[in-house]
Amino acid sequence: MEYELLANNYVNWEKTWPFLTEAVQETLTMVSETLVVGGILGLLLGITLWSLRKGSILQNTVLYQILNFVINFIRPIPFIIFLTAVQPITIAVVGTSIGTTAATFPMIVFCTVATARLVEQALITVPSGVIEAATAMGASKLRIIFDVLLSETLAPLILSYAFLFVAVIDMSAMAGTIGGGGLGNYAIVYGYQKFNITITWVCVGIIIVIVQIAQLLANFFAKKVLSR
Amino acid sequence: MSSQLDNARSENHEVLIRFDDVSKVFGDVNAVDGISFSILQGEIFGIIGRSGAGKSTLVRLINALEKLSGGEIYVDDVKITSKTRSSDLKQLRTNIGMIFQSFNLFGSRTVFKNVEYPLKLAGVDKAQRRTRVLELLDFVGLAEKADVYPSKLSGGQKQRVGIARALATNPKILLADEATSALDPETTLDILKLLKKVNVEFKTTIVVITHTMSVVKLICDKVAVMNDGKVVEIGETSKVFENPQHEVTKNFISTLRTLESGKL
Ligand SMILES: Nc1ncnc2c1ncn2[C@@H]1O[C@H](COP(=O)(O)OP(=O)(O)OP(=O)(O)O)[C@@H](O)[C@H]1O
Ligand SMILES: [Mg+2]
Numbered sequence: 399m400e401y402e403l404l405a406n407n408y409v410n411w412e413k414t415w416p417f418l419t420e421a422v423q424e425t426l427t428m429v430s431e432t433l434v435v436g437g438i439l440g441l442l443l444g445i446t447l448w449s450l451r452k453g454s455i456l457q458n459t460v461l462y463q464i465l466n467f468v469i470n471f472i473r474p475i476p477f478i479i480f481l482t483a484v485q486p487i488t489i490a491v492v493g494t495s496i497g498t499t500a501a502t503f504p505m506i507v508f509c510t511v512a513t514a515r516l517v518e519q520a521l522i523t524v525p526s527g528v529i530e531a532a533t534a535m536g537a538s539k540l541r542i543i544f545d546v547l548l549s550e551t552l553a554p555l556i557l558s559y560a561f562l563f564v565a566v567i568d569m570s571a572m573a574g575t576i577g578g579g580g581l582g583n584y585a586i587v588y589g590y591q592k593f594n595i596t597i598t599w600v601c602v603g604i605i606i607v608i609v610q611i612a613q614l615l616a617n618f619f620a621k622k623v624l625s626r
Numbered sequence: 627m628s629s630q631l632d633n634a635r636s637e638n639h640e641v642l643i644r645f646d647d648v649s650k651v652f653g654d655v656n657a658v659d660g661i662s663f664s665i666l667q668g669e670i671f672g673i674i675g676r677s678g679a680g681k682s683t684l685v686r687l688i689n690a691l692e693k694l695s696g697g698e699i700y701v702d703d704v705k706i707t708s709k710t711r712s713s714d715l716k717q718l719r720t721n722i723g724m725i726f727q728s729f730n731l732f733g734s735r736t737v738f739k740n741v742e743y744p745l746k747l748a749g750v751d752k753a754q755r756r757t758r759v760l761e762l763l764d765f766v767g768l769a770e771k772a773d774v775y776p777s778k779l780s781g782g783q784k785q786r787v788g789i790a791r792a793l794a795t796n797p798k799i800l801l802a803d804e805a806t807s808a809l810d811p812e813t814t815l816d817i818l819k820l821l822k823k824v825n826v827e828f829k830t831t832i833v834v835i836t837h838t839m840s841v842v843k844l845i846c847d848k849v850a851v852m853n854d855g856k857v858v859e860i861g862e863t864s865k866v867f868e869n870p871q872h873e874v875t876k877n878f879i880s881t882l883r884t885l886e887s888g889k890l
Contacts, residue, residue, distance in 0.1 A: 531730035536719035
């Protein structure tokens with residue numbers, strides 16, 4: 399009874415709509431910024447990790463172990479805890495600990511680390527013999543990275559980025575809870591905290607649509623690349 | 627340094643690859659242990675030995691896929707020492723093709739693009755690349771497979787692509803590390819014939835690593851037998867067969883005889 403009194407499934411769409419579109423925009427901004435910056439940094443870090451591995455082109459076990467440790471240290475931290483734990487650093491870097499910009503910083507860090515690992519895992523599937531064949535032809539290290547490594551793993555890399563996209567949306571929702579804005583924040587504040595299940599599910603629906611579009615695009619391109 | 631090189635060449639004009647007290651250590655393993663011998667221009671040179679004898683390591687020193695621990699190797703007019711940096715070796719590597727047991731083709735590239743890649747690295751322009759690739763695919767009998775991806779090819783076809791790719795820049799030397807070990811007997815013969823054809827038509831010097839004496843017998847002019855990082859026997863194939871000296875050689879030959887006789 400009490401729940402029914404509190405629960406308010408009525409939505410004034412005219413009032414809600416501007417907030418909702420703003421939330422969607424915030425989410426897309428956070429997610430795309432994170433994916434672009436974290437995705438590129440992660441790609442570079444992933445390539446670096448691959449290069450430093452034993453028997454690889456820049457073999458350096460000590461450096462590899464250090465990077466490996468840092469990544470293994472950060473990765474298992476639940477993102478919502480990571481967010482709060484790095485707040486002092488966030489303030490130092492972006493000057494504030496609330497809002498979408500502040501939320502983007504820890505997202506980028508987390509995304510970089512996750513990307514690096516995914517990229518490394520994709521790259522190690524390239525048989526060392528194929529790298530060796532290119533080396534024997536006189537290919538430079540840079541050539542090997544671009545012409546062999548990345549082009550041989552393009553399809554799994556595309557799928558990894560699709561996976562990351564979903565993970566980053568997930569992160570953005572959590573970032574929302576500490577005032578990061580976006581759909582996560584909106585769903586919590588206007589859906590959960592105001593007992594408006596409709597709003598919550600509208601947010602869920604929008605996220606599902608965004609994720610589906612991304613996944614379909616990724617599958618399409620990966621398939622195109624893989625048609626061999 | 628260069629006078630030494632001139633000496634090396636004036637001694638014998640036909641020497642193409644010369645190992646001079648070459649060694650390679652991995653930790654405490656002497657994979658190659660003070661080897662000296664020469665390979666002449668135009669030869670098909672076999673290297674046989676048991677697993678772990680150091681064959682691959684020796685051959686990988688020729689194109690500097692492995693760094694020398696000691697000694698020197700003269701390849702054509704290039705001298706390789708333990709101080710040679712692999713970044714200085716582009717020219718040398720363009721002059722040496724290599725084929726592998728596992729083919730090592732680029733799975734993301736078509737047959738055409740696999741063969742084209744070394745030409746791209748060598749800076750050949752597009753029109754010339756196309757002509758050369760088609761010529762090579764024709765040579766190895768795969769003209770109609772130009773636009774196919776390697777995963778759609780049989781082992782023998784893959785190795786043909788490997789050969790075409792290795793020959794793209796018209797190298798003087800072709801290194802074949804167990805190039806037929808993954809193939810069935812019939813396909814092995816096809817590939818060996820093709821290697822012979824490469825040797826005859828392009829005068830390519832071929833270094834063939836193998837586990838089986840029949841490969842040596844079929845195509846090698848000379849053979850070196852390796853054991854424990856050392857060359858224990860070397861000579862013309864027919865002479866080595868007639869009069870094997872080392873126990874390892876004798877074993878390889880008697881294995882071959884047993885196989886040929888069909889009786890255990
Ligand atoms: N990268 C490496 N690191 C450490 N040891 C190595 C390495 N490469 C080769 N070795 C060692 O050097 C020795 C010679 O190896 P190599 O691969 O040259 O033998 P092989 O004659 O080619 O054998 P196979 O017939 O099995 O191919 C072996 O003991 C091997 O374990
Ligand atoms: Mg070997």
